[in-house]
Amino acid sequence: MNSTLAIIGGGASSIAFIDAFIEKHQSNSPDLIKITVFEKSKDLGPGNAYQGDAQSNLLNTKAGYITVFKDKPGDFFEWLNLYRYRWQPLYPNLEISEHTYAPRPLFGMYMANAFDRIVKKAFMKNIIVKVIRSEVIQLKERADQLSVTLKTATQKNYEFDSVVIACGTLSKSPFSPPISSKVHHTPYPISTLCNTVEKDDNVAIIGARLSAIDAVVGLIENGHTGKITLYSRSHLFPFVRGTQGRYKNTFLSAKYISERYTSLTLADLAELFNKEINLYHQTHPDESKENIVFPPPPIKDLSEFLSTEMNKANMNRGWQAVLYDTNAILALVWEMLVIEDKELFITSMMSAAMSMRVSIPRENALKIKSYLDNGQLEYIGGETQINTCSDNTLSVTSPEGTSAVDSIIYAVGSPRDIYLSDSELLRHMVDSGLAKPHKFGGIDVCTETYALLSKDEVISPSVYAIGEVTHGCFLFTSALDIIVRHANNCAQTIHSKLIKQVAPLLEA
Ligand SMILES: Cc1cc2nc3c(=O)[nH]c(=O)nc-3n(C[C@H](O)[C@H](O)[C@H](O)COP(=O)(O)OP(=O)(O)OC[C@H]3O[C@@H](n4cnc5c(N)ncnc54)[C@H](O)[C@@H]3O)c2cc1C
Numbered sequence: 001m002n003s004t005l006a007i008i009g010g011g012a013s014s015i016a017f018i019d020a021f022i023e024k025h026q027s028n029s030p031d032l033i034k035i036t037v038f039e040k041s042k043d044l045g046p047g048n049a050y051q052g053d054a055q056s057n058l059l060n061t062k063a064g065y066i067t068v069f070k071d072k073p074g075d076f077f078e079w080l081n082l083y084r085y086r087w088q089p090l091y092p093n094l095e096i097s098e099h100t101y102a103p104r105p106l107f108g109m110y111m112a113n114a115f116d117r118i119v120k121k122a123f124m125k126n127i128i129v130k131v132i133r134s135e136v137i138q139l140k141e142r143a144d145q146l147s148v149t150l151k152t153a154t155q156k157n158y159e160f161d162s163v164v165i166a167c168g169t170l171s172k173s174p175f176s177p178p179i180s181s182k183v184h185h186t187p188y189p190i191s192t193l194c195n196t197v198e199k200d201d202n203v204a205i206i207g208a209r210l211s212a213i214d215a216v217v218g219l220i221e222n223g224h225t226g227k228i229t230l231y232s233r234s235h236l237f238p239f240v241r242g243t244q245g246r247y248k249n250t251f252l253s254a255k256y257i258s259e260r261y262t263s264l265t266l267a268d269l270a271e272l273f274n275k276e277i278n279l280y281h282q283t284h285p286d287e288s289k290e291n292i293v294f295p296p297p298p299i300k301d302l303s304e305f306l307s308t309e310m311n312k313a314n315m316n317r318g319w320q321a322v323l324y325d326t327n328a329i330l331a332l333v334w335e336m337l338v339i340e341d342k343e344l345f346i347t348s349m350m351s352a353a354m355s356m357r358v359s360i361p362r363e364n365a366l367k368i369k370s371y372l373d374n375g376q377l378e379y380i381g382g383e384t385q386i387n388t389c390s391d392n393t394l395s396v397t398s399p400e401g402t403s404a405v406d407s408i409i410y411a412v413g414s415p416r417d418i419y420l421s422d423s424e425l426l427r428h429m430v431d432s433g434l435a436k437p438h439k440f441g442g443i444d445v446c447t448e449t450y451a452l453l454s455k456d457e458v459i460s461p462s463v464y465a466i467g468e469v470t471h472g473c474f475l476f477t478s479a480l481d482i483i484v485r486h487a488n489n490c491a492q493t494i495h496s497k498l499i500k501q502v503a504p505l506l507e508a
Pocket residue numbers: 008009010011012013014038039040041046047048049050058059060061134135136137166167168169211423425466467468469477478479480481483
């Protein structure tokens with residue numbers, strides 16, 4: 001039997017999905033499976049996160065640990081050593097070790113190569129991977145739900161047995177109508193931003209998380225001379241990553257939690273975290289234990305905060321190792337958390353949790369501190385309001401007063417609401433009732449099978465979603481190891497479904 005499967009998006013989720021699908025598939029299987037990947041950008045593999053862009057955009061995971069293949073933990077580092085001749089001319093000054101935070105576009109080169117590798121590997125297993133470089137703008141299930149029709153921006157229609165939506169981080173749609181050519185709805189690509197913002201502009205950046213840091217470092221390293229102000233609504237800033245390696249949690253593990261709890265509260269999680277930290281320090285007696293305060297206190301002086309953080313980041317930070325390992329159980333914990341605590345977490349703790357969980361490399365902290373110390377960068381906490389005047393001048397009002405600025409950059413991450421995103425496909429799916437927005441962001445899926453839930457909460461038999469579009473269901477999907485895990489689980493579901501369809505035919 002021939003089966004057809006489409007994947008919308010050719011980034012990390014897509015690669016990890018195909019890899020897991022191939023692994024499940026018997027090489028002597030008589031079934032021909034065709035996978036068609038639709039990708040709207042010119043590159044296959046890098047996706048939005050690792051696209052060709054400024055070299056100052058760094059990974060926040062060390063080169064020795066980041067990989068797109070579940071069973072090959074050191075794959076990126078191996079690739080770096082194997083393909084040095086390819087990347088070194090582009091990065092002549094880059095010293096690579098397992099501890100390097102490599103430029104994201106370099107990781108994008110690895111992802112492009114990873115995509116090529118899985119296409120070849122698939123072919124060896126009787127799976128044909130075809131690529132169509134076009135944006136999918138509509139998706140419709142046939143009335144009998146036996147197949148799905150995709151429509152592309154080039155007005156072509158295609159029919160498939162199953163479809164996986166893997167279209168990545170939702171980008172904020174441009175302001176409509178545009179506020180001003182000087183107001184940027186996203187900092188990405190940073191290289192375009194650097195060419196658009198005048199070097200001596202007085203710039204306001206709304207947001208103080210990773211994308212804001214990419215913008216500051218990118219602008220200044222590309223010769224920006226004007227003043228830059230970072231506005232942080234939460235009064236927070238990412239913590240700095242220590243030197244620790246990986247740690248396996250005991251209390252904050254799927255086994256421990258599922259054997260003892262039927263549901264969880266935030267208080268349970270705090271208790272488990274404290275137990276885990278104590279255990280970590282019993283097993284690492286030479287490391288100093290930090291006093292963790294959650295939520296962290298508001299930052300008054302960012303330079304002072306970074307000084308303290310950089311000193312601590314010279315050492316192993318047990319709490320970061322423990323938090324990192326919770327990636328493996330986040331989906332389970334989120335599913336088990338009682339609804340009141342989910343709401344409390346999303347509305348009042350998410351920013352604080354992200355500032356601690358999504359930490360920055362020491363080298364970026366050092367750069368930010370030096371810009372603060374030489375006066376080019378300023379950090380202001382609190383709510384802001386953007387003011388546009390009839391003569392096209394811009395200003396920002398914050399708790400510290402109103403300041404005239406030349407350019408404003410929104411670096412506030414991806415929108416939770418589908419309608420604020422630039423995805424015509426997702427908006428159409430929600431409008432048609434095929435998909436249902438998740439109350440915590442993105443679209444709703446069955447958390448076991450990744451099958452889409454319709455407006456009426458009916459589970460789709462043929463449409464699935466993985467990656468960042470499902471973040472509301474799983475709380476946090478913005479890390480490659482999490483993306484890879486979900487893609488693997490989904491591949492298992494779909495592969496088993498296809499095999500079940502085929503088995504009776506083979507027996508007959
Ligand atoms: C700026 C940024 C930096 C990050 N840095 C890190 C990091 O350092 N470490 C880490 O672990 N994680 C990081 N992440 C998390 C990151 O999201 C994941 O690691 C991973 O790249 C997401 O994979 P994905 O396949 O879901 O999305 P993507 O890799 O973005 O792939 C989605 C693809 O779908 C395509 N597409 C979208 N819509 C359509 C459509 N309608 N039709 C056709 N094609 C479409 C897009 O062009 C894109 O190529 C970062 C994320 C961002 C946004």
